[in-house]
Amino acid sequence: MSIDILAFGAHPDDVECAAAGVILKTIKNNGKVVIVDLTKGELGSFGDQHSRGKEALQASAMLGIIAREQLNLRDGNIENTHENRLKVIHLIRKYQPKIILANAVFDRHPDHKKAADLIREASFLSGLRKIETFEQGEMQLKWRAGAVYHYIQDYFIKPDVVVDITDFFTKKTEVIQAYDTQFVSASDSGAVGILNLLKQIESTNQIFGRAIGVQYAEGFTCERYIGAKDLLDLI
Secondary structure (H helix, E strand, C coil): CCCCEEEEECCCCHHHHHHHHHHHHHHHCCCCEEEEEEECCCCCCCCCHHHHHHHHHHHHHHHCCCEEEEEEECCCCCCCCHHHHHHHHHHHHHHCCCEEEECCCCCCCHHHHHHHHHHHHHHHHCCCCCCCCEECCEECCCCCCCEEEEECCCCCCCCCEEEECHHHHHHHHHHHCCCCCCCHHHHHCCCHHHHHHHHHHHHHHHHHHHHCCCCCEEEEECCCCCCCCCHHHHC
16 A cells, blocks of 8 residues: 555644644545554543544544554653554555654654654664564565655744645644544633644644745644755745
């Protein structure tokens, strides 16, 4: 299988909050997307791993992704170990994505940076043929995605690239609210911080959109040059 985007998140809802617009747009253009949750988000203040799992399935259906994987790493203790890198490499080689999305390189939750480091390193190592991984007993072929982009989360980070999601922002908001325990019920119970987070997501998308003359955009950082065959492609 070869897909367009393999999107990793430290917790269920990380990808949706930061990159649902790009995912919806990709799928609308007949692209294939898979999401991988590194943990079940079991340490979250609201809900539990079971409710969050059900919410992730609902969000997945709303997005239209072709699959969602769960790596079952420990929430609050994501480690960049050899074992965990092999788990990530296995999924990269399984889905052979053109692009990989990963958590923010620096953020409020320590799991986000740790996940970013883990995914970045595993993405490179996945291209080394002497690292062996297996799928259903068969050794996998090496695979390295064309690019790894880190989405922007709680802390404001200057993006290297922004993508217009104006036509998909309303749907993105609906997808985020599929995580009822994290957003809808939490807001109803008086969790002001949750309401502020929803407003922050909108504000951030508006700020990124303004930079390219649209209403809403999502931003990403990368650690290499952004290539183009023609400067006009970057307009």
